Amino acid sequence: MDELKNRGVREMEIxxxxxxxxxxxxxxxxxxxxxxxxxxxxxxxTLLCSPGKPDFLAVGFLRSEGLINTAEDLDDVSxxxxxxxxxxRTKTRTDLIEKLYGKRTITSGCGKGTLFFHVxxxxxxxxxxSTLQISAEFLLKLMTSxxxxxxxxxxxxxxxxxxxxxxxxxxFYSEDIGRxxxxxxxxxxxxxxxxxxxxxxLLSSGRLSSEIVIKGAKLRLPFIVxxxxxxxxxxxLAEQTGITLVGFARGRRLNIYSHDxxxx
Amino acid sequence: MDELKNRGVREMEIxxxxxxxxxxxxxxxxxxxxxxxxxxxxxxxTLLCSPGKPDFLAVGFLRSEGLINTAEDLDDVSxxxxxxxxxxRTKTRTDLIEKLYGKRTITSGCGKGTLFFHVxxxxxxxxxxSTLQISAEFLLKLMTSxxxxxxxxxxxxxxxxxxxxxxxxxxFYSEDIGRxxxxxxxxxxxxxxxxxxxxxxLLSSGRLSSEIVIKGAKLRLPFIVxxxxxxxxxxxLAEQTGITLVGFARGRRLNIYSHDxxxx
Numbered sequence: 001m002d003e004l005k006n007r008g009v010r011e012m013e014i015x016x017x018x019x020x021x022x023x024x025x026x027x028x029x030x031x032x033x034x035x036x037x038x039x040x041x042x043x044x045x046t047l048l049c050s051p052g053k054p055d056f057l058a059v060g061f062l063r064s065e066g067l068i069n070t071a072e073d074l075d076d077v078s079x080x081x082x083x084x085x086x087x088x089r090t091k092t093r094t095d096l097i098e099k100l101y102g103k104r105t106i107t108s109g110c111g112k113g114t115l116f117f118h119v120x121x122x123x124x125x126x127x128x129x130s131t132l133q134i135s136a137e138f139l140l141k142l143m144t145s146x147x148x149x150x151x152x153x154x155x156x157x158x159x160x161x162x163x164x165x166x167x168x169x170x171x172f173y174s175e176d177i178g179r180x181x182x183x184x185x186x187x188x189x190x191x192x193x194x195x196x197x198x199x200x201x202l203l204s205s206g207r208l209s210s211e212i213v214i215k216g217a218k219l220r221l222p223f224i225v226x227x228x229x230x231x232x233x234x235x236x237l238a239e240q241t242g243i244t245l246v247g248f249a250r251g252r253r254l255n256i257y258s259h260d261x262x263x264x
Numbered sequence: 265m266d267e268l269k270n271r272g273v274r275e276m277e278i279x280x281x282x283x284x285x286x287x288x289x290x291x292x293x294x295x296x297x298x299x300x301x302x303x304x305x306x307x308x309x310t311l312l313c314s315p316g317k318p319d320f321l322a323v324g325f326l327r328s329e330g331l332i333n334t335a336e337d338l339d340d341v342s343x344x345x346x347x348x349x350x351x352x353r354t355k356t357r358t359d360l361i362e363k364l365y366g367k368r369t370i371t372s373g374c375g376k377g378t379l380f381f382h383v384x385x386x387x388x389x390x391x392x393x394s395t396l397q398i399s400a401e402f403l404l405k406l407m408t409s410x411x412x413x414x415x416x417x418x419x420x421x422x423x424x425x426x427x428x429x430x431x432x433x434x435x436f437y438s439e440d441i442g443r444x445x446x447x448x449x450x451x452x453x454x455x456x457x458x459x460x461x462x463x464x465x466l467l468s469s470g471r472l473s474s475e476i477v478i479k480g481a482k483l484r485l486p487f488i489v490x491x492x493x494x495x496x497x498x499x500x501l502a503e504q505t506g507i508t509l510v511g512f513a514r515g516r517r518l519n520i521y522s523h524d525x526x527x528x
Binding site for chain 1: 274276278279280281282283284286291293294295296297298312400401422441442471473474475492493494495496497498499516517518519520521524527
C-alpha cells in the first residue's frame, strides 16, 4: 500500500486507440487514495484524495469543518502511512467531541439544508474588511506560477492545484484530485505553521463554487482567485462576506466579480 | 427567487481587466442554487446545483445513496420551485426512514471510513457481466455530441455535462455545476421513466474519480466514458466491478483503462 508516500502518479497498463490504431501502452494515472482521519482517537471521516501532505489535509479539513481553529488547539498530529490514517489530537477534548458528533452531517457536500443557511447567516454578519490591495498584473503573475508549478497536472491532466500568496510571492503550493482537498492542504499548512490567512491570496485552478467561498469566508481570506469560472451563488456570497472574487485569470486578462476596489 | 426555473445562467455586472484596460461589463455567470430534498416529509439534505431537472436530481441522488431503487418504490415526487424544495415520497415508508437516518453519514464525499470500505466489498462481489460491445468510433461520435450539446458550458465555461446512450444514440443530456449532480440527473430521469441502466453507456465531461465509478457500479452500468482523466482508484474499482472505463475520449483518440474487450 503505502500510497500516501508515492509521488502522486502510478504507471498503469492501458489500451490506447488513436486514429483507429489499437495499442497496449503504459500510462501515468493520477493516484487517488482513501485517507481516514481519526479525531481524538475516534474515526471521523474518510477522504478520497491525492497522496502528499496528508497531515496538512487532515488539519485543513478539520479547520474548514470548524472543529479546530488555530495551531494552539492542536496537541498532536501523526500519520500512519501504511494504513492511510491521520491521527489528530486536540488539547481540549470534551467540547470538541460534542462538536464533532453534532457537526458530522454538516460537511459542505452533504449539509442539512437548515444548517447550510445558518452557516451563511453567521458568515454574513462578520464581513471581511481587509485593506490589502494588489495589482492585476501581480495576480496574473501568481496564476502563471501556479500553472507552471502544477507538476501532476502536466503528467496526468487530472488534478486541481491551489496556492497561497502574500503581497510579494507564493508561499505554498498544493495539488489534489479534489478541488476542496487542494485548498484544505493549504489551510492545514498555514495552521500547523501558525501563519495567519486574513491577509493572504488564495489561488485555485478550479471552478469557484459556493463551498470554496464559504471556506474562504470562514478563514477571513480577502482574495480568492481562479483561472476558471465562478457560480452566481459564489459571487453573491463573496459580495456579502467581503471577499474579492476573481475568475478566468489567465494570460493577460481576468474578471473581478466582487469588491474590485482591492485590485488596483 | 424561483431560480430553479431559470435557464441556468444569470447576467451579472463584473469588472474586466484585459491588457491593462479596466472596464465594467455585463457577463453571463452560471447559476448555482441550493436544492433541499425532503424524503418522506423529513428534511434530508441540501445540494448545491444548477437549476433544471430538480426532480430528476433528487430521485437520482436518492438512488445513488441507496434510499430508493426503482420507479416502483416511488409514491410521489413534487417540486416547490419557489422555495427550492423537492418532496420525494416512497410507497413503503418505515424501513426507508430507518435506512435514511442510518445512512446519513455515508454519502460519497463525506463517508465514514469503515462504511466506505464495506461499500467497496459489496460492489466487488457482484461483478458486471454485460456482453454489450461497441466500437471506438461510435464512442467518439457520442462524445462529440455530448460536447456540442453542452449549451451552458459554451455560455459560461463553468459546468459539467453528462449523457446516457444506448448502442444507437444518446437518450438524455444533463448539465450541472457538480459532476455528481450531472450524473444523478441522468440516473433520476432513468428511474422516473423506468429505463434500465444495465445496458447503457454513461458519458461525462468530468474527471473519473472513484465516486463516479462506485455510482456506476451500483447502477450496473457496463460503460463509463469521459473526455477527462481517471484516477488510479477509479481504474482499480472499474477493473474489480466489471466496468469498461474510458478516459481522454476526444477527437480521434481514447484510452481504455479496464475491460477493453467491450470495445471493438
